[in-house]
Amino acid sequence: MENFRKVRTSEEEMPLPFPDLPPDVVEMKVKEGSKIRNLMNFAMAQMEVKGSRQIVFSGCGRAVTKTITCVEIMKRKLGGLHQVTKVRYKTLLEVWENQDRLPGSPTQNLTVHKNVPSICILLSRDPLDPNETGYQPPEPQPSPQMPLDQAGGDTSSSSTKGLKRPMPPPHEEPLPKKLQVQVPDSPRVSGVRDHQLDCHH
DSSP states (O other): OOTEEEEEEEEEEOOOSTOOOOTTTTTEETTTTTOOHHHHHHHHHHIIIOOOOOOEEEEEGGGGHHHHHHHHHHHHHHHOOEEEEEEEEEEEEOOOOOESSOOOOOOOEEEEEEEEEEEEEEEESOOTTTTTTTOOOOOOOTHHHHHHHHHHHHHHHHHHHHHTTTTEEEEEEEEHHHHHHSSSOHHHHHHHHHHHHHHHH
16 A cells, blocks of 8 residues: 555445434534634534534544544533434545556556444433433533532541540550559459559569
């Protein structure tokens, strides 16, 4: 293949894998060379300015990662979006041209069919079927984090106080041993006294 140059790439046209989509749904076809900023500007305009309720991001091959990145940015910016993800395979048609042909000879083209992974992600402001394969509910909004942080601060401060209170002063512990040694002899106490003395030795 070192004498061949890729001159054209075309994708197999496939219908979107989501039933009951409105006919005017916006499909963002993400390519390997697409600029994320341009994609997001157009997508946000569709959802915020034109009031679209649903949008689809699709990409295949090396564009899969960029497609997922666009979806995550959209979810973070808008919030409350339901998501359904479908993964499948798509056929790419690559046409390669021979660069080392003899002058006057006909052009020699090589056509390559490649099966590459493809991803389609539907984002919707309206609820979707939670039993649909690949469904993800909207992510929780960041607003509930404030009480959690405050509670965490209270817990840490109270636990710090709790650790300081039960620690006895170092001079309290030897006192009971001296008292036990001074107790008068008896069958039960003498064993304790001998034990204490052995410990000192």
